[in-house]
Amino acid sequence: MEDFELAEWLGDTETTDEQRVALRRAAADLEGRWDDDPDADREAFTGAAQLVLGDATPESLVADWRRAQQAADDAHARMTGGIVAYYQDSTELGTAEAFGLARQTIRKALGKG
Template sequence: MQDYELDAWLGDVELTDEQRDTLRDEVEWVEQEYPNPDERTEAISAAVQYLLGVTTPVEAGRRLAAARTQMFGALAAAKVMARLAVAAGATEVDTAQTLGLDRMTIRRVLGKR
């Protein structure tokens, strides 16, 4: 990310020269690590918040734990939906595609190997 892009991304946020250097390094890593623009934005935003003292690793850990809890709940619901859908006549392949699950996951949920 060029300096002018970093300035545009930061907007009114003011960082010290040291913070900008640190952020620039992190942005370089983030751009290599995360091809998805939404993930990049989230990561860069987290870096800025950390550098400004707005958030901490503890808070990031709490957010991650909450997201995992939500994800596991959504996965449990999807697995129940898979069982119900197949029992109602849907194919394993269609059910897997609809739910965004692997077909082998559907088969395991149905007790098949």
């Protein structure tokens, strides 16, 4: 990350020289990890910045991740319930089309695959 990019990202946030060095190092270490997902690059750097700037702790970052994992698990369970209910009046193919999912995913949700 170039100095001007870091300055733009930080905006009015005051930082020490050590924090700026740590942020540049984190950006360099994270660069290219998610070539196909720029959102992941941004989120990873945000986590690094939160930690370096004292806006997060290791514990709070893990707690955020655990809440997100639980939310994903809950959403998956709701989707599975919806698939089961929809399938009662449909077919595997019709359910797959309605949900925009692969038929194999539907079969798995139905306990068939």
